[in-house]
Amino acid sequence: MHLSTKVNTMEFSGTMQISGKAKELKAQGINVIDLSVGEPDFPTPQRIKNAAIKAMEDGHTGYTMASGIIPLRKAVGKWIKDFSGVEYNTNEIIVSNGAKHSLYNALQTIIEVGEEVIIPAPYWVTYPALVEIVDGVPVYIDTTSESNFKITPNQLKDAITDKTRALILCNPSNPTGSVYSKSELEEIGKIVIENDLYIISDEIYSRLVYDDFDYVSFPSLSPELKKKTILIEGVSKSYSMTGWRIGFTAADKEIISGMGKLQSQMTSNPASISQYAALEAISGPQDDVEDMRKIFADRREFLFKALNEIDGVKAENAKGAFYLFPDFSSFFGKSYKENKIEGSMDLAMYLIAEAKVATVPGSVFGAEGFMRIAYATSMENLAEGINRIREAVSKLG
Numbered sequence: 001m002h003l004s005t006k007v008n009t010m011e012f013s014g015t016m017q018i019s020g021k022a023k024e025l026k027a028q029g030i031n032v033i034d035l036s037v038g039e040p041d042f043p044t045p046q047r048i049k050n051a052a053i054k055a056m057e058d059g060h061t062g063y064t065m066a067s068g069i070i071p072l073r074k075a076v077g078k079w080i081k082d083f084s085g086v087e088y089n090t091n092e093i094i095v096s097n098g099a100k101h102s103l104y105n106a107l108q109t110i111i112e113v114g115e116e117v118i119i120p121a122p123y124w125v126t127y128p129a130l131v132e133i134v135d136g137v138p139v140y141i142d143t144t145s146e147s148n149f150k151i152t153p154n155q156l157k158d159a160i161t162d163k164t165r166a167l168i169l170c171n172p173s174n175p176t177g178s179v180y181s182k183s184e185l186e187e188i189g190k191i192v193i194e195n196d197l198y199i200i201s202d203e204i205y206s207r208l209v210y211d212d213f214d215y216v217s218f219p220s221l222s223p224e225l226k227k228k229t230i231l232i233e234g235v236s237k238s239y240s241m242t243g244w245r246i247g248f249t250a251a252d253k254e255i256i257s258g259m260g261k262l263q264s265q266m267t268s269n270p271a272s273i274s275q276y277a278a279l280e281a282i283s284g285p286q287d288d289v290e291d292m293r294k295i296f297a298d299r300r301e302f303l304f305k306a307l308n309e310i311d312g313v314k315a316e317n318a319k320g321a322f323y324l325f326p327d328f329s330s331f332f333g334k335s336y337k338e339n340k341i342e343g344s345m346d347l348a349m350y351l352i353a354e355a356k357v358a359t360v361p362g363s364v365f366g367a368e369g370f371m372r373i374a375y376a377t378s379m380e381n382l383a384e385g386i387n388r389i390r391e392a393v394s395k396l397g
Helices: 014-027 046-057 070-084 099-110 126-133 153-159 182-194 223-228 253-266 272-283 287-308 344-355 379-394
Strands: 093-096 116-121 137-142 164-170 198-202 229-234 247-250 371-374
Touching: 014 344, 046 272, 070 093, 070 229, 070 247, 070 272, 093 099, 093 253, 099 126, 099 164, 099 198, 099 229, 099 247, 099 253, 116 126, 126 137, 137 153, 153 182, 164 182, 182 198, 182 223, 198 223, 223 229, 247 253, 287 379, 344 371, 344 379
Parallel strands: 116 137, 116 164, 164 198, 198 229
Antiparallel strands: 093 247, 229 247
């Protein structure tokens, strides 16, 4: 059977592969601690589920406008303004089938064949794949733990060519949890304006920041930067609504119009029931969001301390999201029985086989030597998972 070259050369999502392996073992009755998945373990708040039920009972089960229902788009505008002070009109907002779909639509709308998109590494695994799907060229900027995995202005300047069209910035970051300060964003913003670039600002974790960090949304920096920013948001992470598949994009009305045209031909509207659930999520009481954030903060502190108590592991704390990105490279070159650890993928496979703990290798994020560990699970699971990791790596020699 002949498949397209594009599909044949595409890889499955690295995070989904590990998560799938964990689910496979669990289905066999094996007690696996899954620290790989970027999904809150909390149920969707009851008020949101109730809104979905009411939407069905009220008959909201048909097609909607391709770009999303007007009440939700208006509510997204208010939600963004209340959080960051940035105003968006309804025609500057589109609702899509999750933030991943939002990103695809945005890239497909602004990227011509062969144009370059700058992606800081470590990066979310889907960014390079999406750029390649739309026939763009991903260009990587490598960062280090010493810089908290954040790009410098000089690195950005050096990466820009006459083919550069956009920069993707994940803030807070998946996989590292790092968050850019206002001054750091302003420096990036100057370069964006000077070089007439778009910035795709993926802020899906924006409501999950810690230590009273003063979070700044990129389009809030100036009206000029707002016009160059494609803001990606959604309800998956902050409201524990991963399966509802609702993402938002806010941008210049011409970009949103283009995305709407594309979406109307590809998927039509996001699920009507999910839209009404999302409307309740962002416009109803926000206590549940803060309650979840506080629990994440406690888990983060526990995980940070526990990882650094493992001989050979070095973990930096993070200001956002629900991941830590510790350095496990001291175990490379070691072995246990038939398991030889040459890199982070070998280590991830060893941990799931020997310790029955699922983690994600840094190599899939473009950062060999590190492992992504999610604290989107219970404190009990974190404690047991860390104990298992400690025991497994102690066997390597």
